[in-house]
Amino acid sequence: MSEISMTVNGRAVTASAASDVLLADFLRQNLDLTGTHVGCDTSQCGACVVQMDGASVKSCTILAAQAEGADIVTIEGLATNGDMHPMQKAFHDNHALQCGFCTPGMLISAIDLVSKNPDPTEAEVRKGLEGNLCRCTGYHNIVKAVLAAAQDMRG
Amino acid sequence: MSDINYLKAADLEAAAASLKSASEGAYLAGGMTLLPAIKLGLNQPSDLVDLGGIGALHTITVDGETLVIGAMVNHYQVANSDDVNGRIPALADLAEGIGDPQVRNRGTIGGSIANNDPAADYPAACLGLGATIITNQREIAADDFFTGLLETALEDGEIITAVSFPVPEKAGYAKLQNPASRFALVGVFVSSGAGGVRVAVTGAGASGVFRASDAEAALSGDFSASAIAGASVAEGGMLSDIHAAADYRAHLVGVMAARAVEACG
Numbered sequence: 001m002s003e004i005s006m007t008v009n010g011r012a013v014t015a016s017a018a019s020d021v022l023l024a025d026f027l028r029q030n031l032d033l034t035g036t037h038v039g040c041d042t043s044q045c046g047a048c049v050v051q052m053d054g055a056s057v058k059s060c061t062i063l064a065a066q067a068e069g070a071d072i073v074t075i076e077g078l079a080t081n082g083d084m085h086p087m088q089k090a091f092h093d094n095h096a097l098q099c100g101f102c103t104p105g106m107l108i109s110a111i112d113l114v115s116k117n118p119d120p121t122e123a124e125v126r127k128g129l130e131g132n133l134c135r136c137t138g139y140h141n142i143v144k145a146v147l148a149a150a151q152d153m154r155g
Numbered sequence: 156m157s158d159i160n161y162l163k164a165a166d167l168e169a170a171a172a173s174l175k176s177a178s179e180g181a182y183l184a185g186g187m188t189l190l191p192a193i194k195l196g197l198n199q200p201s202d203l204v205d206l207g208g209i210g211a212l213h214t215i216t217v218d219g220e221t222l223v224i225g226a227m228v229n230h231y232q233v234a235n236s237d238d239v240n241g242r243i244p245a246l247a248d249l250a251e252g253i254g255d256p257q258v259r260n261r262g263t264i265g266g267s268i269a270n271n272d273p274a275a276d277y278p279a280a281c282l283g284l285g286a287t288i289i290t291n292q293r294e295i296a297a298d299d300f301f302t303g304l305l306e307t308a309l310e311d312g313e314i315i316t317a318v319s320f321p322v323p324e325k326a327g328y329a330k331l332q333n334p335a336s337r338f339a340l341v342g343v344f345v346s347s348g349a350g351g352v353r354v355a356v357t358g359a360g361a362s363g364v365f366r367a368s369d370a371e372a373a374l375s376g377d378f379s380a381s382a383i384a385g386a387s388v389a390e391g392g393m394l395s396d397i398h399a400a401a402d403y404r405a406h407l408v409g410v411m412a413a414r415a416v417e418a419c420g
C-alpha cells in the first residue's frame with residue numbers, strides 16, 4: 001500500500017491504495033466518485049475518460065500513482081453550484097444521451113476537444129470523439145450537442 | 156492488477172539502477188500498450204519504473220538539419236509542435252493519425268518504438284527517414300534497430316532517450332487504418348533527402364516494419380506516384396489475419412506508397 005495524493009475536482013485528496021491501482025478504480029473505490037465509468041477496461045471505449053492536468057485521458061489505463069500530484073477533473077466536477085457546464089447543458093438540450101453510460105467520458109473528451117479547437121467543424125468533432133464509443137445514440141445528437149456547446153462557449 | 160511495485164525515477168541513472176535491482180522490471184512510459192498488456196496477463200512485471208519524471212526526455216529540439224524528439228514526448232505534442240510541423244510535417248501528420256485523442260495525450264514515441272508493434276506508425280517514420288535511436292548507452296541506426304516482430308536491438312535495461320531525425324527534402328506518410336483500432340493495416344512512409352530515397356512499410360510485414368527496396372529504386376530515378384504505379388511487394392512474408400489476407404496487404408503496399416508520394420506535395 002502507498003499514500004497517493006492528488007487534486008480531484010479542486011479538492012486535495014490523499015488515500016491509501018495498492019501501488020498498482022488504476023486511476024479509474026482509485027476514483028471510484030477510494031474516493032466514491034462513481035460517475036467515472038469503466039466500460040471495456042481495455043483502453044478502447046472512453047467511458048472512463050477524465051481530465052488530468054488539462055488533457056483528457058483514459059483512467060482505466062493510468063495508474064493512480066502516475067497521477068500523484070496531478071489536477072484531476074471528473075464528471076462530478078463539471079457543474080458549478082448546481083449549474084450545469086455548458087457542455088452538459090447542450091447534451092441535455094440536444095438529447096445527446098440515452099442510457100448515459102458513455103456520457104461522463106463523452107463530456108470530458110468533448111470539453112478537451114472544444115478547449116483546443118473552439119470552433120470545430122462537424123468532421124472535426126467526429127474525429128475528436130474517436131476515442132469514445134456510444135452504443136445507443138448513433139452519435140448524431142452528440143455531435144449536434146458538441147457543436148452547440150462550442151458556439152455557446154465562444155459566447 | 157497483481158502487486159506490482161511502482162517507482163517514479165528522477166533521472167536515467169536511477170531508472171536503470173531500479174530496473175536492475177527488480178526481479179522482473181519494466182519501464183513505464185505512456186502505459187498505453189504496457190498497462191493493457193499487463194491487464195490481459197500478457198506481461199507480468201514485478202516492478203514498473205516510470206520514466207515520466209525525467210525532464211530531459213520531454214523535449215523537442217532542432218539541431219541544424221536534425222530534429223531530436225525526446226522519448227517521453229507524446230503523440231499530441233509531436234502533432235502540435237511548431238518545430239515538427241515546420242521541419243517534417245509528415246511526422247506531425249503521422250502522430251495526429253495515431254489511435255484517438257486520449258491515446259495521443261499519453262502514448263509516447265519512445266514507448267511506440269521500444270514496443271515495435273508490427274502495425275505501429277512510428278517505426279515506419281524512423282525507418283523511412285533514416286532516424287537514429289539514441290539510448291542511455293549508444294546510438295542505433297533505425298536500419299539496425301527494428302529486428303523483428305515486437306523485437307528491437309535494445310539490451311535489457313537499455314533506455315531510449317530520444318530519436319534524431321534528419322530533416323528530409325520531402326516526406327509523406329499514408330496509411331489505411333484498421334477502423335476499430337486505427338493501427339495501420341498498411342502504412343507507407345517515403346522520404347527523399349541527403350540519404351537518398353527511403354520507403355518504409357508498416358502493418359504488412361510478418362516480421363514488422365521493412366524497407367521496400369524495389370520502390371526505393373523506382374523512386375530514385377523518378378520521384379513520382381506514377382513511377383511506382385501498380386508496384387506491389389511479394390506476398391511471401393506478408394502478415395495475414397482476420398483483418399486482411401497477405402495478397403491484399405501486398406497490393407495495398409503499392410497503393411499506399413503511391414499515396415505517400417502524392418502526400419509529399
Ligand SMILES: Cc1cc2nc3c(=O)[nH]c(=O)nc-3n(C[C@H](O)[C@H](O)[C@H](O)COP(=O)(O)OP(=O)(O)OC[C@H]3O[C@@H](n4cnc5c(N)ncnc54)[C@H](O)[C@@H]3O)c2cc1C
Nearest residue numbers: 184185186187188189254262263265266275276315337338
Ligand atoms: C486504443 C489504442 C489505439 C492505438 N492506436 C495506435 C495507432 O493507430 N498507431 C500506433 O502506432 N499506435 C497505436 N496505439 C499504441 C500507442 O501509440 C502506444 O502509445 C505506444 O505503442 C506505446 O507507447 P507508450 O508510451 O504508451 O508506452 P508503454 O505502454 O508505457 O510502453 C511500451 C513498451 O515500451 C517500453 N518502453 C517505453 N518507453 C521506453 C524507453 N524510453 N526506453 C526503453 N523502453 C521503453 C516499455 O517497457 C514497454 O515494454 C494505440 C493504443 C491504444 C490503446
Ligand code: FES
Nearest residue numbers: 039040045046060
Ligand atoms: S473503460 Fe477505459 S477505455 Fe473503456
Ligand code: FES
Nearest residue numbers: 098100134135136
Ligand atoms: S448513451 Fe448509451 S452508450 Fe451512449
